[in-house]
Amino acid sequence: MFKKYNSSPLSLLILKLNPLLRGWANYYRFVNSKVIFGKIDEFIWRKSLNWMKRVHQRRKTLKYYKQYFKPFPNYKSVVLSDGKQFVYRLSTLPLKEFIKIKSEANSYDKSFDDYFIKRYFILKNFTKV
Numbered sequence: 615m616f617k618k619y620n621s622s623p624l625s626l627l628i629l630k631l632n633p634l635l636r637g638w639a640n641y642y643r644f645v646n647s648k649v650i651f652g653k654i655d656e657f658i659w660r661k662s663l664n665w666m667k668r669v670h671q672r673r674k675t676l677k678y679y680k681q682y683f684k685p686f687p688n689y690k691s692v693v694l695s696d697g698k699q700f701v702y703r704l705s706t707l708p709l710k711e712f713i714k715i716k717s718e719a720n721s722y723d724k725s726f727d728d729y730f731i732k733r734y735f736i737l738k739n740f741t742k743v
Contacts, residue, residue: 616661620668624682627665628699631658635702643709651704658701662694 615634619627635658639651666682667675684695686703694701715733719726 616665620665624694624696625699628694628696628701632699632702635704639702639704639707643707646709648705648709651707655703655705659691659693662701666694 683692
């Protein structure tokens with residue numbers, strides 16, 4: 615994404631990058647991925663810094679750093695921002711553990727209908743973001 619939108623405005627880069635990050639994070643949030651999310655956040659931050667340097671030909675990096683990087687809401691670190699939009703932080707997403715199905719449960723057996731109905735509604739409420 616950073617290569618594709620290397621000369622585009624910051625708001626367009628953020629607009630294209632955020633849905634990709636959110637979708638990827640929501641897909642993988644059910645596995646133990648907190649460490650990986652942190653590494654991806656660090657990778658995105660480095661790419662953002664390199665994007666800023668490339669746009670301004672590596673001049674006065676500190677001045678442009680303060681212009682482009684703002685504190686993420688309710689978080690301790692800074693991310694690429696245009697003042698209104700922020701690059702999504704994967705490590706802020708609360709992780710959810712997958713609820714394993716009982717091994718003796720059989721969806722074709724009528725005696726487990728109550729179990730599967732209850733499980734369906736728990737998972738439906740569980741996966742809401």
